[in-house]
Amino acid sequence: LMHFADELQCQRDFQSLMLYLQRLPTQRWGNDDVQMVLAEAFRLKFLFxxxxKHLDYRKKDTA
Known part of the structure; x- marks a missing residue:
């Protein structure tokens, strides 16, 4: 999503955003682009x- 951030922010409404996400312009991607996305996904997977618990956003009861 970071790769398409500028285009995503230009979408007028939720429906346009969803349509864009369903058809990301990746037709001209080469091996380097795919490797970069996979490397970032792998990095984030092991980071989290x-x-x-870092991703658990629910409030904990402290009482």
Missing amino acids: FYAP
């Missing part, structure tokens, strides 16, 4: 794998 060891910190699952």
